[in-house]
Amino acid sequence: MNLLTSLAIGVLFAAGIYQILRRNLIRAAIGLVLLSNAVNLFLFNVGAYNGTEAAYTTALSQISDPLPQALVLTAIVISAGGFAFVLSLLYVISTRYKTSDSDEVKGLKN
Amino acid sequence: MSGYILLLPFAVLTLGIFLALTLPKRGVFASMPRLGLLLSVFPLSFFILILYASSTIPSGKALTFSIPWIPSLGLYFSLYLDGLSTLFALLVTGIGTLVTIYTGYYFDDSHSSEPKNERRFFAYILLFMTAMLGLVLAGDLITLFLFWEGTSISSFLLISYKYKDETARKGAFKSLFITGGGGIALLAGFIFLINLSGNADFKTILASGDILRASPLYPVFFTLIAFGAFTKSAQFPAHIWLPEAMSAPTPASAFLHSATMVKAGIYLLARLNPAIGNTDLWFWTLSIFGLTTMLVGAYLGFKQNDLKPLLAYSTISQLGVLVALIGQDTEIAFKALVIGILAHALYKSALFMSAGIIDHETGTRDIRKLGGLRKQMPILFGIMGVAALSMAGLPPLFGFLAKETLLASASHPSLPPIVDNLFPLTTVIAGALLLAQAGLLVWGVFLGKPADEKHPPHGHDPKPGFWIAPAIPAVLSLAVGLLPEPAFLANFLADAAKAAYGDKVKVSLALWTGINVPLILSVVAILLGSLIFWQRERIRAWMMNFLPNVTANALFNGTVSGLDSLSRTATRLQGGQLRTYLRVMILSAVALVVLFSGLPGGVFIQNFEWNVEGLNGLRLFSLVLLTAAALVSVIAKRDLHAVIALGITGLGVAVWMALEPSPDVALVQIVVDILATVILILSLSLIPRRLRDRANELLHSRRDMARDAMIAVLAGAVVAGLTFTALNTRPRESVVSPFYAENAKPLTGAKDIVGAVVVDFRGTDTLIEILVFALAGLGIYTLLHYATRKRGERTYEPPDKTLKAHTPLGIQNLPTSPMLHTLAYIMLPLAFMIGIIHMMYGHDQPGDGFTAGVIISLAIAQWYMLFGYYETRRKLFWLNRNNMIVAGLTLALLNAFGGFVFGKGFFAPVDYGKMLGLSLPTGFALTNSFIFEVSIALTVMGAATLILDNLGHPREEDLEAEADLAAIEEAQ
Incomplete structure (x- = not known):
């Protein structure tokens, strides 16, 4: 199971990296979401316990580790806010530079 | 006496800064002199306070005060008042009082037609005073460093006060560059001291001199500390910032750049002398730099025509003397040190303030244009004459005594034989040059004839308030010399010298001690000085032609331009291609992980286990x-x-x-x-x-794609390997989670542990999280409204079309089906119900305020998609996103403080339902967690709507953009 989990996270991460290296900025934004999904899954999985029951005080058997869950919860929310901001940046870039190609965005260079 | 009294100056000086900036500009304190008089009450009261406090502490003891700052790192804020700090603190507050009064008159604009607002200057001067007082009263190295940097920064502000003037800006930069660089070295040196002695406070440091001197690291931290002190106290070759700092208004030059700040390095060396002084390295370094500075300052000063740089170079020379004296580590040297500090502070502040008055009244500071002012300005002639005689070291002034003790120290038999002739020789030469400079000052301004006899300078004595400030130190220079042995002053100076020397120092202030070596040397110096003054025209003319281009400025300019070209090279490395940066970053991260994680070293293989435990169809x-x-x-x-x-x-x-x-x-x-x-x-x-x-x-270059795919696969493989290793080797015991599991029910009343962690245990985190989310929404609003505007446009303000009814249009202006509209009408109330249930029962079930907010936002998003922007805004007019964000965040904060009022602290759980005795549905409790959930939902709804609103807003200029684009493509 561990092997499959890590392979899936690896695939997700590789897909994310490939996407952020593309010239189309929308694809790069998609890559960002894939990466944050991969990282969230990683954090989520390295909790101390593999529970058989959700983390409730009424649980009778081993519960899943609540700490990484709470952290990932926060991470999901923050990355959603950041993602929306990235998208509006892309819009600004497309109106300023009349392009969606990251190689043509060189305003900082000159 | 309690050490708390030492805190008083800081609190009250802050009040002074506040007053200087906020007092009404009309009425009683409209005039600058009156404001100056009011503000001078602050330093004056501390002068008296410190005088009183120091009289209560027995000789050789210190008054201390300390409060924990970051105790876990061993950081304290501590203050310390002993003989040495008293001497400096009295100088700071005493001259500070005079300078504050003087500033008022210097910037008096009541007669000018165009009143300028110069109150900022008062704020800077008081700011500097606070920092300088903190520096000399600091009780440990960290506190000292803090205030040390404070003086550098306030000095920068004062030098660049006339910031429209380029020389002022350059001078300010140079001083900050040099003293700031010294500050960094100083901090590094302090950290060595703290680590070796085990504590930052002066008691420990001063007591561990033997450990420090024996340490093999001694040369390292000594060099660092000396570098810091030398840059601050303008020692050769770092002296170059001081003459350029003269672009500061004269009150600042008189205060910072002669009497106080430049002596911070002297104070530091004297303070640390018992701990790290008295070694060969100490003696040679301080002597060589000190004596060189003394000669260079005296030589360059004689070349100057402008009064202020002339005084600045003689200050540099005097600072060199003081450094060399600390290096000698003999009783007589420390006696000369304290007398020298006091005498110099008195005559130099008087001279600077007088120079300011001359500039103010005649409009020039150039001695070639000045001359013959003794009849027009008799009072100023008197003041400046006395101060200049003290600078020249002539009897019966205080300066004579200072020079006598200096010469006694320079000809002391304890000096190593190699330099026993060099020390008196250089001292005599520098003394002669200083005497000639003092002559130049008085002769050039008051006695001689101006070079241009057709346009003699005009001026008259100013108001008493203006000249009283330089008069007081000048009179004191005379009084100390004339009064028969003022015992209290002698004891006071002896105390200061004792703190620096580490042992008892006998100080007598008698002018006449019989015919001895110092007196003979002094006579030689006076004769030589008179000779130089007599031949001044010839010597100055020769000096102007001798090596005019060799200055230490080349060193500074070289450093600065070297840094510049380095950063230019670094900039050239930047190709500006985002994807190249990303590739470099990703590959470097991969390389770092591979190098340091131990992945290739077999961790992966050791922990390799193949099991499919827990795998099922759904997974x-x-x-x-x-x-x-x-x-x-x-x-x-x-x-x-x-x-x-x-x-x-x-x-x-x-x-x-x-x-x-x-x-x-x-x-x-x-x-x-x-x-x-x-x-x-x-x-x-x-x-x-x-x-x-x-x-x-x-994108479709195959090589490009293959390279990126390889990078991606490499990164993915490393992450997979890391994850696998992490999963197999992670600890199976948690310290934190069991605490949450056990305490969720008793402490917060929640069944849902994750919910309890988010809303209660880590409530502050969640508060910040929704703040970030709200800020993302506001950021998007700002970006889309301001960043996309065109040149010349004020803001992007779309025409308000929200009031009249529109045909419902979906994305890309396509009409949408009425059936879907009905669905949207049903979905919104349904979403609200689901959201409310989530908030009410979030503690016992999955879901929370955040989920509730997003679910409602999704229903709203559906409206945007089906009805279009204008129609949605019209139908859902009650949806005010800004108010929602404000209400949500305010409620969250108030609710957190509610824990303070009704519970045990910030975010502490409170059950308002129980408190008010309400009967509520089973399973629902009106707790502050519930209120927090509501505020989270409100904020998220507001921010999400803001995002949807802005991204879903139809753009008026879209058509125009399309046309632009077509043109670009055609051109290609």
Whole structure:
């Protein structure tokens, strides 16, 4: 199971990296979401316990580790806010530079 | 006497700064002199306070005060008052009082037609006074460093006071560059001292001199500390900043750059002398730098024509003397040190303030244009004459005594035989040059004839308030010399010298001590000085031609331009291609992980175990779903398909989370994933498809793709390896989680542990989290409204079309089906109900305020998609996103403080329902957690609506952009 989990996270991460290296900025934004999904899954999985029951005080058997869950919860929310901001940046870039190609965005260079 | 008294100056000086900036500009304190008089009360009262406080502490003891700052790091804020700090603190507050009065008259604008507002200057002067007082009263190295930097910064502000003048800006930069660089070295040296002696406070440091001197690191930290002190006290070759600092207004030059700040390095060396002094390295370094500085300052000063640089160079010379004296480490040297500090502070502040008056009254400071002013300005002639005689070291002034003790120290038999002639020789030469300079000052301004006899300078004595400030130190220079042995002063100076020397120092202030070596040397110096003054024209003319271009400025300019060209080279490395940066970053991160994680070293293989424990059909399904969808999002040709595939990946992740089992996170993941997909689709419609397609097509160089794929696979493989190792080697015991599990019910009343962690245990985190989310919304609003505006446009303000009814139009202005409209009408109230249930029972069930907010936002998003922007805004007019964000954040904060009022602290759980005796439905409790959930939901709803609103807003200029684009493509 561990092997499959890590392979899936690896695939997700590789897909994310490939996407952020593309010239189309929308694809790069998609890559960002894939990466944050991969990282969230990683954090989520390295909790101390593999529970058989959700983390409730009424649980009778081993519960899943609540700490990484709470952290990932926060991470999901923050990355959603950041993602929306990235998208509006892309819009600004497309109106300023009349392009969606990251190689043509060189305003900082000159 | 309690050490708390030492804190008083800092509190009250802050009040003074506040007053200087806020007192009404009309009425009683409209005039600058009156404001100066009012503000001078602050330093004067501390002068008296410190005088009183020092009289209560027995000789050789110190008054201390300390409060913990970051005790876990051993940091304290501590203050310390002994003989040495008293001497400096009295100088700071005493001259500070005079300078504050003087400043008022210097900037008096009541007669000018155009009143300028110069109150900022008072604020800076008081700011500096606070920092300088803190520096000399600091009780440990860290506190000292803090105030040390404070003086550098306030000095920068004062030098660049006339910031429109380029020389002022350059001078300010130079001084900050040099003293700031010294400050960094100083901090490094202090850290060595603290580590070696075990504590930062002076008691420990001064007591561990033997350990420090014996340490093999002694040369390292000594060099660092000496570098800091030398740059601050303008020792050769770092002296170059001081003459340029003369662009500061004269009150600042009189205060900072002669009497106080430049003596900070002297104070530091004297303070640390018992701990790190008295070694060969100490003696040679301080003597060589000190004596060189003394000669260079005296030589260069004689070349000057402007009064202020002339005085600045003689200050440099005097600072060199003081450094050399500390290096000698003999009783007589420390006697000469304290007398020298006091005498110099008195005559130099008087001279500077007089120079300011001359500049103010005649409009020039150039001695070639001045001359013959003794009849027009008799009072100033008297003041400056006395001060200049003291500077020249003539009897019966205080300066004579200072020179006598200096010469006694320079000819002391304890000096090593190699230099026993060199010391008196250099001292005599420098003394002669200083005497000639003093003559130049008085002769050039008051006695001689101006070079241009047709245009003699005009001026008259100013108001008494203006000349009283330089008069007081000048009179004191005379009084100390004339009064028969003022015992209290002698004892006071002896105390200061004792703190620096570490042993008893006998100080007598008698002028006449019989015919001895110092007296003979003094006579030689006076004769030589008179000779130089007599031949001044010839000598100055020769000096102007002798090596005119050799200055230490070349060193500074070389350093600065070297840094400049280094950064230019660094900039040239930047290609400006985002993707290149990303490749470098990713590959470097991969390399770092591979190098340091031990992955290739076999950790991976050691922990390799193949088991499929826990694998079931659903898990396999979620794994396949999310990886397949991720790959589809890579391969998909059209952006829309890639976005949909991304949405599916997110759902796959949610399924996995649900199987953990972890219903809360899964729920949030689902709603956020949907919201993100909606936002993504909205922004797809904002960026013209033509642009995106072009960018997609541009990629297809096979080499490029292969390289990126390789990078991606490499990164993915490393992450997979890391994850696998982490999963197999992670600790199976948690310290934190059991605490949450045990205390969720008793402390917060929640069944849902994750919910309890988010809303109660880590409530502050969540508060910040919703703040970030709200800020993201506001950031998007700002970006889209301001950054997209065109040149010349004020803001992007679309015409208000929200009031009249519109045909419902969906994305890309396509009409939508009425059936879907009915669905949207039903969905919104339904979403509200689900949201409210989530908030009410969030403590016992999956779901929380955040989920509630997003679910409602999704229903609203549906409206945007089906009805279009204008129609949605018209129908949902009550949806005011700004008010929602404000209300949500305010409620969250108030609710957190409610814990203070009704509970045990910030965010402490309070059950208002129980408190008020309400009967509520089973399972629901009106706690502050519930209120927090409501405020989270409000904020999230507001921010999400703001995002949807801005990204879903139809753009008026879209047509224009399309036309632009067509033109560009045609041109290509």
